[in-house]
Amino acid sequence: MNEEITQPQSEQPSLGQILKTHRENADISLATMATHLKLTVLQVQRMENDEYQLLGPTTFVKGYIKNYCRELKIDHTPILAMLPAPTTPEKPVDMQSFSRRTEKEANDSRLMIASYIILAIVIGSSALWWWQNSMPIEEQTSNINVENSIMSEQQEQAAQSNIGASQQQVQEINNVALPQSEQLSALPSGNSTINTTTTAPNEANNSSTIVMLFNDESWVEIYDAEGEKIAFGVKKAGYEMTLTGIAPFSVVLGKHDAVNITLNGETVDLSAFPKNRLAKFKLPLAE
Structure with a gap:
C-alpha cells in the first residue's frame, strides 16, 4: 500500500515539465x-528545466510563466501555484544598493557644503576688494589725519621753539663776530693780505629740494632720511610746496596723479603707481 501511494506522487510532473508538454502538444x-x-x-x-534561480528575481520568473501560458492559451493560476518559494532573500540586495546610494548622497552633501564655503570666501574677498577700491581717497585719509592731528600740533610747537633757539644762536654769533670785524678794520692797509675763511655747513651740500605742485586737492605726508616729518596734511588745488631736507624721503600721496613733483630740478615720474589708491614711495625713486 505504501508503495502504491508514493509511486503516483513521485511521477507528478514539475512546473517546467507541464509547460514543455503543453508546448509540444501545441506543436510549437x-x-x-x-x-x-x-x-x-x-x-x-x-x-522548462525548472532552473528558475538562473532567470533572475521571482517577479520576472512569474512574468515569464504568465506570458508562456498566454501563448499556449492555458490558465496560469494553477501553474504559478506550483512555483517553489525562493530559497534566498532578495531584499538584502536592495538594501545594499540603498545603503550605497545613501553613502553617495552623504558624500555629495559634504562636497556641496565645501563648495558653498569656498564660494562664500571668494565672494567676500571680492566684495572687500571692491569696497577698498571704490572708497574715496578722502575717506581713506581721514583716519590718518585724525591720528596725526595731535602730533602735528606738538611738532608745530617744537618748530616754533627751534626757530626761537636758532634766532638766539644767530644773535650770539653776530655778537661774537662783531669785535673781530672791528679789529680787522683797524689793521693797516699793508696787512690786507690776511685771508679770512668761512666754513659753510656740510648739511647744505647733502640736502635735497622737493617741489610739489598740486593740481587737485590731495593728502600728503613726507619724512626725511632722519625720520623727521617735514610735511603732512591736505593741500588744496593750485598749492605749490617747496621742501628741503636730507634724502631719501618717504612720501605718501593721496592723489599722486594730481601732483607734479620735481626733485633737485628733475621731474619725478609717478605713472607706474595705480590710480585711485594711496601711493607710498621713496625719493629718489628706486631704479
Whole structure:
C-alpha cells in the first residue's frame, strides 16, 4: 500500500515539465516560443528545466510563466501555484544598493557644503576688494589725519621753539663776530693780505629740494632720511610746496596723479603707481 501511494506522487510532473508538454502538444518549437516571449532559447530551456534561480528575481520568473501560458492559451493560476518559494532573500540586495546610494548622497552633501564655503570666501574677498577700491581717497585719509592731528600740533610747537633757539644762536654769533670785524678794520692797509675763511655747513651740500605742485586737492605726508616729518596734511588745488631736507624721503600721496613733483630740478615720474589708491614711495625713486 505504501508503495502504491508514493509511486503516483513521485511521477507528478514539475512546473517546467507541464509547460514543455503543453508546448509540444501545441506543436510549437523552442525557437518559436522564445521569439514570441522575446526571450532567448536558453532562457526558455531553463524555464522548462525548472532552473528558475538562473532567470533572475521571482517577479520576472512569474512574468515569464504568465506570458508562456498566454501563448499556449492555458490558465496560469494553477501553474504559478506550483512555483517553489525562493530559497534566498532578495531584499538584502536592495538594501545594499540603498545603503550605497545613501553613502553617495552623504558624500555629495559634504562636497556641496565645501563648495558653498569656498564660494562664500571668494565672494567676500571680492566684495572687500571692491569696497577698498571704490572708497574715496578722502575717506581713506581721514583716519590718518585724525591720528596725526595731535602730533602735528606738538611738532608745530617744537618748530616754533627751534626757530626761537636758532634766532638766539644767530644773535650770539653776530655778537661774537662783531669785535673781530672791528679789529680787522683797524689793521693797516699793508696787512690786507690776511685771508679770512668761512666754513659753510656740510648739511647744505647733502640736502635735497622737493617741489610739489598740486593740481587737485590731495593728502600728503613726507619724512626725511632722519625720520623727521617735514610735511603732512591736505593741500588744496593750485598749492605749490617747496621742501628741503636730507634724502631719501618717504612720501605718501593721496592723489599722486594730481601732483607734479620735481626733485633737485628733475621731474619725478609717478605713472607706474595705480590710480585711485594711496601711493607710498621713496625719493629718489628706486631704479
